[in-house]
Amino acid sequence: MARKPFYSIRMRSAKDSTHISGAEGIHLLKDVSKVVKQYTDRALEHERGRSDTIRITVEELKKSPKRIATLPLSTVNTRTPEAAQKTATGLLTAVGISERAVEEAFASLRSGYTMRGAMLLDIEGVRLEPDLLRGVRVSRMGIAQDAAADLSKRLGRLQLNNNTVKEALVLASKVHKFKMVLGELCISDDPKYTTGYIATRTHGYVRLPRIKKRGFPNGGRAFFITGGDIMNLIKYLQETPVLINSITPCQGNITVKELLERKSRR
Numbered sequence: 593m594a595r596k597p598f599y600s601i602r603m604r605s606a607k608d609s610t611h612i613s614g615a616e617g618i619h620l621l622k623d624v625s626k627v628v629k630q631y632t633d634r635a636l637e638h639e640r641g642r643s644d645t646i647r648i649t650v651e652e653l654k655k656s657p658k659r660i661a662t663l664p665l666s667t668v669n670t671r672t673p674e675a676a677q678k679t680a681t682g683l684l685t686a687v688g689i690s691e692r693a694v695e696e697a698f699a700s701l702r703s704g705y706t707m708r709g710a711m712l713l714d715i716e717g718v719r720l721e722p723d724l725l726r727g728v729r730v731s732r733m734g735i736a737q738d739a740a741a742d743l744s745k746r747l748g749r750l751q752l753n754n755n756t757v758k759e760a761l762v763l764a765s766k767v768h769k770f771k772m773v774l775g776e777l778c779i780s781d782d783p784k785y786t787t788g789y790i791a792t793r794t795h796g797y798v799r800l801p802r803i804k805k806r807g808f809p810n811g812g813r814a815f816f817i818t819g820g821d822i823m824n825l826i827k828y829l830q831e832t833p834v835l836i837n838s839i840t841p842c843q844g845n846i847t848v849k850e851l852l853e854r855k856s857r858r
């Protein structure tokens with residue numbers, strides 16, 4: 593039997609040229625029109641305002657997506673931006689990233705400029721992405737329906753079943769499947785969303801509440817990279833289709849000490 597084709601569906605919307613909403617997924621043909629409607633509604637009903645421009649791309653994938661599992665999810669209950677930075681630094685330096693690189697990432701993500709994509713830094717904090725203003729946008733990722741239902745159930749038990757957490761976990765899981773990536777720091781660019789995260793293959797996806805003060809509009813992502821061919825990594829991040837098809841444990845609060853005792857599982 594011929595394989596069923598998958599489609600990458602990507603949406604970006606804006607109002608008066610300011611970014612309002614973005615979303616993407618990988619879907620079967622039978623779901624394409626339903627998802628296009630969902631994304632359109634999301635852009636028109638967004639709490640940041642009704643988008644006046646919505647761009648949706650539907651693209652048949654020529655290759656079957658690579659199937660992967662999510663990173664395990666947990667939360668360290670950090671209470672201030674300073675505590676979140678300390679926790680992030682402790683975990684990221686434990687996998688070989690220098691303190692200077694983590695400081696550089698925090699300083700850039702908290703500066704007045706939010707990039708469209710992620711910044712890439714080596715473990716000493718030197719910026720590696722070819723386009724320093726735009727950064728690298730991770731794209732062509734999604735989650736299979738059964739896995740999405742499983743993830744919703746697990747996150748529901750933690751009162752975390754929302755698109756922001758799910759989409760960030762899918763993205764981080766794709767990113768960390770590529771061995772050149774040692775770690776990630778994310779601070780949301782949504783002024784009302786104050787939880788960020790770090791991710792590593794050793795510690796998983798670790799949520800950090802109150803990483804920024806409410807009302808602060810800047811944020812973004814930094815990936816910490818080691819060795820290898822950067823253009824190959826960028827090609828993977830932007831173009832290789834990846835579909836989450838299984839979910840690893842999602843747990844509530846955990847201590848930094850417990851996380852530091854974890855050994856790399858992937």
Ligand code: PML
Pocket residue numbers: 756757760778779780781782785787788789799
């Ligand atoms: C974003 O898309 O703005 C980043 C979201 C970070 C989500 C952190 C979490 O709550 O798990």
Ligand code: MG
Pocket residue numbers: 780781782
């Ligand atoms: Mg966002």
